[in-house]
Amino acid sequence: MSAAPVLALRGISKRFGAVQALTDVDLEVRAGSVLALVGDNGAGKSTLVKTIAGVHPIDDGTLEWEGRPVTVARPQDAQHLGVATVYQDLALCDNLDVVANLFLGREATRGKVLDEVAMEKRAQELLDSLSIRIPSVRIPIASLSGGQRQVVAIARALVGDPKLVILDEPTAALGVEQTAQVLDLVERLRERGLAVILISHNMADVLAVADQVAVLRLGRNNGVFDVADTSHEEIISAITGATENAVTRRKARTTEAAQ
Template sequence: MTAGPVLALRGVSKRFGAVQALTDIQLEVTAGEVLALVGDNGAGKSTLIKAIAGVHQPDDGVIEWEGRPVTVHRPQDAQNLGVATVYQDLALCDNLDVVGNLFLGRELTRFGVLDEVAMEKRSRALLDTLSIRIPSVRIPIASLSGGQRQVVAIARSLIGSPKVVLLDEPTAALGVEQTAQVLDLVERLRDQGLAVLLISHNMADVMAVADRVAVLRLGRNNGVFARRSTTQEEIISAITGATDNAVTRRQARGTEGSA
């Protein structure tokens, strides 16, 4: 792990007309860790991710990469730094096979012709490294399950050898087994030394794989929690901005009943 954060946001703010989407956001992501970003709808999670990914430019504040300020005007700038983003829609092409999707826009050529052999070999090697189980790298994406499609999209983000991977709700709408497959992959990314920023509404997923949990509320920081020393109830309280909610009341009733 590096001595300092790979990616840091220092006082980042973003406005859309009269709407203040983000205010003075502070965030650090370190190599070899999974940082979960949580918050209610409208908390600013999507805006923050798009600011890091180069879709939106912050109005105030600084984005730092390995300790130095950088300017991210467009998605290509973020990719060049080493930031890979996997959005919810995955942006996969159903009519292409796994190889075609992995190298879409980054095709390998030899003597001006697509080098299918080299791309297939690299695809197999990448999937093997990540322990991703796919029937064949030549199977059409349309034939894969939701979980398999998700891990292919994550694998594709690694083609450019990024240092930070942003995952936007990677387990949304997946079943139990498919969710487990994706979470296993998230852990393998961490084990390989990547910094992973995981956006999720699923607290069970967050508690399963995150090292730290950063909470956004109404576009502002509302706490960063070490997963091993916090509880799901404490995080939910930070998300909702109240210590009295349905979850904490249930917990209190359970404590009283066992007394």
């Protein structure tokens, strides 16, 4: 683990008019680790992600990249640092094939002509390195399953060789097999030494792949938990702000029944 985190947020605040969306938020994510960002609807997860991605410049606080303060005022600033964000809508072009989607806006050329051979070769090498299984790199995106579309979107984020990948609800609306495929890919991103921020409502997915879980509640930090040393109940309590909830009551009933 590196001495300095890839990304550190120090006292980040963000306002939209009279609405205080984030207040004094601190966050750290390191190379070769997966940090899950969780919280109820309206907790500030999307706003926080968009401040990192340069969509919403921060009002107060400091962003540090590999130990040094940086200014991220627009998406290009984040991309130049090495931040890649995969949003829920994926932003894939259904009418284009996998190769065209992977290199959209970053096409390889030979002179003034697209180098289709080079792009196809690089696409296949990238997908193979991530153990992504699709019928062909020349198949239209519209022909892929939800899980395959998701992993292609993640692979596209890696074309620019980022150091931090942000995944916004990557398993939402996916089936069991497709979810497993995406979670396997998240683990491979960790193995490649990348820092990963995973936004998810699915606690099973979070506990399966995350190293740490950061909880936001009403735009503020409400705990950072090491997955190896915490429980589902502790995280749910931090999310809801209550020490007693349906999860803790169910655990209590199960414990009593076992005695």
